Amino acid sequence: MQTHEIRRRFLDHFEKAGHTVVPSASLISEDPTVLFTIAGMAPFKPYFLGQATAPFDRATSVQKCVRTLDIENVGITTRHNTFFQMAGNFSFGDYFKAGAIEHAWELVTGSVEDGNYGFDPERIWVTVYEDDDEAIDLWKQIAGLPEERIQRRDGEDNYWDMGVPGPGGPCSEIYYDRGPEYGAEGGPVADENRYLEIWNLVFMQDVRGELSPKYGNPPVGSLPKKNIDTGLGIERVALLLQGVDNVYETDLLRPIIAEAERLSGVVYGTDHASDVRFRVIADHIRSGTLLIGDGVTPGNEGRGYVLRRLLRRTIRSARMLGVTEDVMPTLTAVVRDQMSEAYPEIRADYSRIERIAAAEEQAFLKTITSGTKLFENTAAQTRSVAGSAISGDAAFALHDTHGFPIDLTLEMASEAGLSVDQAGFTALMQEQKARARADAKSRKGGFGDLSVYRELLDAGATEFTGYTELKSEGVLRGIISDGKRVPTANVGDIVELVLDRTPLYAESGGQESDAGTIFGPNAAAEVLDVQKVSKKLWVHQVRITDGELAEGQKVQAQVDPEWRVGARQAHSGTHLVHAALRQVLGPDALQSGSYNKPGYLRLDFAWTQGLSAATRSEIEEVANLAVRGDLAVAVKYATLPQAREMGALALFGETYDETVRIVEIGGPWSIELCGGTHVEHSSQVGPLSLIGESSIGSGVRRLEAYVGMDAFRRLATERALVAELAGLLKVPTSDVPSRVEQLVERLRVAEKELEKYRGAALLASAGGLVDVAEQVGTVSLVAAQTPDGISGGDLRTLALDVKGRLGGKPGVVALFSVTDGAVSFVIAATQAAIDDGVKAGDVVKSVLPTITGRGGGRPELAQGGGTDPSGVPAALAAVRGALG
Structure with a gap:
C-alpha cells in the first residue's frame, strides 16, 4: 500500500466517523518554544491547554512535522527521520478511551477492501500505563486481545504531557510484531525493533504540576473534560505495509536514493558508510525542500540555520559518495514528484524552492573553498608548535563559525598526517546544545500564562472596527496585570485591556500595531502595543495616564490619525513594491517576509543575486507610476480556495482562516491575501523612495523604502546635499558625479605615489x-x-x-x-x-x-x-x- 493511500485511508476513516478534517499546519510553528511543528497535536495545543474553545468536538489531521534535535543520528538508525507525517484523531470532551480504542482497532485490523489497513490482529501487541486497568479491560473487550499481548509500562514509556504544567495523561501504544528475524520474543518490553510501535493513544485526563507524572509524581488535578490525542506514524505504517526493512526503502524515500545512486555510481547496500550517506541525502533533501516550501530560507540562526545544516549535510554526503556535479536541482525535483500528491503547493512553488536550494549549494561550495584555506592555516599553526592534533576549539570554530563540516575536517586532517581532538570538539558541541536546550526551556511555560484569556475568549471574539473608523465605543471586558485578572487599574499602571470592539490594529502581517488612546468615564490610557491572542482577542497594552479604569465600563478607543495615515501608506506601499518587483523580475520574485510602520517599509523576497542600480531604479519607477496612476484599492472576502483561483498571493509563514480578506490594487496587477489597513487609492501612498537593497541570507534579498512624507524628506535631504556639493565643487548639480569621479581618481593616483615614496623611505631605513x-x-x-x-x-x-x-x-x-x-x-x-x-x-x-x-x-x-x-x-x- 503506497504512502499516499495510507494517508488518505486514515483521513477517510475518521471523516466517516464524524471528525472534522483539519489541513496540515505549516512546518513553521506558532509555538514560541519551538522552531518547527514537532507533533500532530501542535495545532490543537490551545484547545488542550484551555486557551481557546475548540470549534469542533472531534477532529483528524495528517500533520507535517520536523524534528532535528538528533540530526547527527539520521541515517545511522533506519527509523529516524527529520521530516515525518503524523496522523492523528482528536476528541475535545467527546469520546474517550473506549472510542479511541474502537477507532484505532477498526482501522488497523479492518479489511483492506473496507478501506482499512488489514494488519493481522494476531500480531498486534499493546502497552498501557502501569496502573491503567481500565485500558486493559477495554483492549480485551473491544479487540479481544489476550492478557499476554497487553504489557504494562511505567510513566517514562506510557505517560504523556507537554513538558510544562498543564494537561497530560496515560497512554496506550500499538505495536506490530515483525517476526523472529527482527529480534527477540517477549513483546515491546523485550525488543522494540521486532515489535514496532505504530500508534500512540493519549488519554488526556490529568493536570500535571511542576513535576511530571512521567517520573512518579502525582497529578495535581483532573481536567474538567477528558480529551483524546493520538499519533500514528505514516512512515512506519508504510514500512510494514510495503514489506521493507526500514523507512528509507519505502515508496517516497527510495526514489531519492535511486537518484543519488545514479549521480554517484555507487549502489545502495554496498557498505554501511555509503548507506548512511544515501539515507542522509534522502531524509535531509526531503525535509529541506518542504521547509523551503513553507517559507524557511537558509541563514545563520534559528530555522534558517537548521535548514542550512540539512542542505549542506545533503551536499556533503553527495560529495563523499563521489558526486561532483550540482545535486540540488535533481534531488529537489524528485522530492517534488514524490510529495506533491499530498502537498500540491510544492509543485506550484517549485521554481522558487529549487532556486533557493541551488543558491545554497553554490554558497556552500564557496564555503568549502574558503574553509579549506582556513583548515590549511590551522594545520600550519598546529605544526608550527610541533603539534600533531588540531584542537577541539579550532575544529569547532571551523564547523560553527565557518560552516565547515567536522567530517571534512577529520578527512583533511588525516590526509595531512594530523589528528583532531574529537573529544574537545564533541564537548563544545554538547555545550552548544545544552545552551540551546536551556534557552528553549527558559521560553517554555508561556502557554500556561495564556489561560488567563480563556474566559475572555469564551465570551466572544473582539470585533475589529478599524477598517471603517478610527473611533469606537466599546465595553472594557477585562483588565490583566502581571498575568492575572484585576478589577481596576490606576494612574501609572501598565496593564492589558481587552475590549469587545476596537479600531486599533493589532500587530500582524508585518504591520506594526496602531498608536492611540483609550478613554473611560473619568480616565485615559496611552496605547503602547496591541497584540492578538488566538487570532480572536485584541489585547491592548496601555499606560494609565489619568483616573481609574474598571472592568465593565464603557470606553472609547481612538487611533492616532497621523499614525494610521502613515501605516496605511506603508502597507499599501509594500504591496506596490511587491507587484513592481514581480513585474520587473518575474513571477518567481515572491515576498517571503515584510515589516512596515508609518513612513517605512521593508520587503524580503526570494532571489539569488543582487539587483543592479538600473533594476532598482526600474522597480522604484514602476511603483511610483502605480502611485501616479491613482489605482483603485478594493477589498474582497472569499474562501481560501476561491482566493487562490483569483490569483491572490498568500505569504509564506502566514496562516489563514477559511474565509480570507483579499486586497486588490489596480485589479489583478496586485492581489494579495492581507489583513492590514490600506489606502483607498494608490495615489494616497505618496512618493516612494527605495533606500536600500541587500542580502539577508542565501537566496533572500531585502528591499527597504520610505513612503509619503518620509520619502519626501529623504529626497529633499539628498537634494540639499547635492546642492551643497555643487557649491563646494563650483559646478552645476548635473556635473557633480563626474567631478567627484575626477577627484577620486586624482586621490587614487596621489595615494599610489605616496605609497611608492613611503615604501622607498621604509627600505632606505634598512641600511x-x-x-x-x-x-x-x-x-x-x-x-x-x-x-x-x-x-x-x-x-x-x-x-x-x-x-x-x-x-x-x-x-x-x-x-x-x-x-x-x-x-x-x-x-x-x-x-x-x-x-x-x-x-x-x-x-x-x-x-x-x-x-x-x-x-x-x-x-x-x-x-x-x-x-x-x-x-x-x-x-x-x-x-x-x-x-x-
Missing part, C-alpha cells in the same frame, strides 16, 4: 638598521622597535630586506611595531643562522609572553602580534636571551 646590528654569540642580531603605524605587511618587507643585507653570515632580524595599541612583530633568520641551530619559529616562543601575543612560523620567518605594547622592550630582551 640604518643593519648599521646598528649587535653580536650575540655567533649571530648578528638586528632587534628594534620601528616607528608606530607600520603594518604587518610592511614590517615583513622591511625585515626581509634587512635579512638580505646581512649576507651569508648567521643573522637574525627582530622588528616590532605598535599600531592602535596592538603590537606586530616579524622575526627572520638567515640560512647560516638556521644551520647553526637558530630558528625564527623557536625565537617567537620567547617573545609571546612579554606582549600577551600569538604567532608562529617557519625556521626562516615567523610573525605574529600581541595586545600589550608596554612589553616590547622586554620582547627585545627576550630575543637577545633566546640567542645568548
Whole structure:
C-alpha cells in the first residue's frame, strides 16, 4: 500500500466517523518554544491547554512535522527521520478511551477492501500505563486481545504531557510484531525493533504540576473534560505495509536514493558508510525542500540555520559518495514528484524552492573553498608548535563559525598526517546544545500564562472596527496585570485591556500595531502595543495616564490619525513594491517576509543575486507610476480556495482562516491575501523612495523604502546635499558625479605615489638598521622597535630586506611595531643562522609572553602580534636571551 493511500485511508476513516478534517499546519510553528511543528497535536495545543474553545468536538489531521534535535543520528538508525507525517484523531470532551480504542482497532485490523489497513490482529501487541486497568479491560473487550499481548509500562514509556504544567495523561501504544528475524520474543518490553510501535493513544485526563507524572509524581488535578490525542506514524505504517526493512526503502524515500545512486555510481547496500550517506541525502533533501516550501530560507540562526545544516549535510554526503556535479536541482525535483500528491503547493512553488536550494549549494561550495584555506592555516599553526592534533576549539570554530563540516575536517586532517581532538570538539558541541536546550526551556511555560484569556475568549471574539473608523465605543471586558485578572487599574499602571470592539490594529502581517488612546468615564490610557491572542482577542497594552479604569465600563478607543495615515501608506506601499518587483523580475520574485510602520517599509523576497542600480531604479519607477496612476484599492472576502483561483498571493509563514480578506490594487496587477489597513487609492501612498537593497541570507534579498512624507524628506535631504556639493565643487548639480569621479581618481593616483615614496623611505631605513646590528654569540642580531603605524605587511618587507643585507653570515632580524595599541612583530633568520641551530619559529616562543601575543612560523620567518605594547622592550630582551 503506497504512502499516499495510507494517508488518505486514515483521513477517510475518521471523516466517516464524524471528525472534522483539519489541513496540515505549516512546518513553521506558532509555538514560541519551538522552531518547527514537532507533533500532530501542535495545532490543537490551545484547545488542550484551555486557551481557546475548540470549534469542533472531534477532529483528524495528517500533520507535517520536523524534528532535528538528533540530526547527527539520521541515517545511522533506519527509523529516524527529520521530516515525518503524523496522523492523528482528536476528541475535545467527546469520546474517550473506549472510542479511541474502537477507532484505532477498526482501522488497523479492518479489511483492506473496507478501506482499512488489514494488519493481522494476531500480531498486534499493546502497552498501557502501569496502573491503567481500565485500558486493559477495554483492549480485551473491544479487540479481544489476550492478557499476554497487553504489557504494562511505567510513566517514562506510557505517560504523556507537554513538558510544562498543564494537561497530560496515560497512554496506550500499538505495536506490530515483525517476526523472529527482527529480534527477540517477549513483546515491546523485550525488543522494540521486532515489535514496532505504530500508534500512540493519549488519554488526556490529568493536570500535571511542576513535576511530571512521567517520573512518579502525582497529578495535581483532573481536567474538567477528558480529551483524546493520538499519533500514528505514516512512515512506519508504510514500512510494514510495503514489506521493507526500514523507512528509507519505502515508496517516497527510495526514489531519492535511486537518484543519488545514479549521480554517484555507487549502489545502495554496498557498505554501511555509503548507506548512511544515501539515507542522509534522502531524509535531509526531503525535509529541506518542504521547509523551503513553507517559507524557511537558509541563514545563520534559528530555522534558517537548521535548514542550512540539512542542505549542506545533503551536499556533503553527495560529495563523499563521489558526486561532483550540482545535486540540488535533481534531488529537489524528485522530492517534488514524490510529495506533491499530498502537498500540491510544492509543485506550484517549485521554481522558487529549487532556486533557493541551488543558491545554497553554490554558497556552500564557496564555503568549502574558503574553509579549506582556513583548515590549511590551522594545520600550519598546529605544526608550527610541533603539534600533531588540531584542537577541539579550532575544529569547532571551523564547523560553527565557518560552516565547515567536522567530517571534512577529520578527512583533511588525516590526509595531512594530523589528528583532531574529537573529544574537545564533541564537548563544545554538547555545550552548544545544552545552551540551546536551556534557552528553549527558559521560553517554555508561556502557554500556561495564556489561560488567563480563556474566559475572555469564551465570551466572544473582539470585533475589529478599524477598517471603517478610527473611533469606537466599546465595553472594557477585562483588565490583566502581571498575568492575572484585576478589577481596576490606576494612574501609572501598565496593564492589558481587552475590549469587545476596537479600531486599533493589532500587530500582524508585518504591520506594526496602531498608536492611540483609550478613554473611560473619568480616565485615559496611552496605547503602547496591541497584540492578538488566538487570532480572536485584541489585547491592548496601555499606560494609565489619568483616573481609574474598571472592568465593565464603557470606553472609547481612538487611533492616532497621523499614525494610521502613515501605516496605511506603508502597507499599501509594500504591496506596490511587491507587484513592481514581480513585474520587473518575474513571477518567481515572491515576498517571503515584510515589516512596515508609518513612513517605512521593508520587503524580503526570494532571489539569488543582487539587483543592479538600473533594476532598482526600474522597480522604484514602476511603483511610483502605480502611485501616479491613482489605482483603485478594493477589498474582497472569499474562501481560501476561491482566493487562490483569483490569483491572490498568500505569504509564506502566514496562516489563514477559511474565509480570507483579499486586497486588490489596480485589479489583478496586485492581489494579495492581507489583513492590514490600506489606502483607498494608490495615489494616497505618496512618493516612494527605495533606500536600500541587500542580502539577508542565501537566496533572500531585502528591499527597504520610505513612503509619503518620509520619502519626501529623504529626497529633499539628498537634494540639499547635492546642492551643497555643487557649491563646494563650483559646478552645476548635473556635473557633480563626474567631478567627484575626477577627484577620486586624482586621490587614487596621489595615494599610489605616496605609497611608492613611503615604501622607498621604509627600505632606505634598512641600511640604518643593519648599521646598528649587535653580536650575540655567533649571530648578528638586528632587534628594534620601528616607528608606530607600520603594518604587518610592511614590517615583513622591511625585515626581509634587512635579512638580505646581512649576507651569508648567521643573522637574525627582530622588528616590532605598535599600531592602535596592538603590537606586530616579524622575526627572520638567515640560512647560516638556521644551520647553526637558530630558528625564527623557536625565537617567537620567547617573545609571546612579554606582549600577551600569538604567532608562529617557519625556521626562516615567523610573525605574529600581541595586545600589550608596554612589553616590547622586554620582547627585545627576550630575543637577545633566546640567542645568548
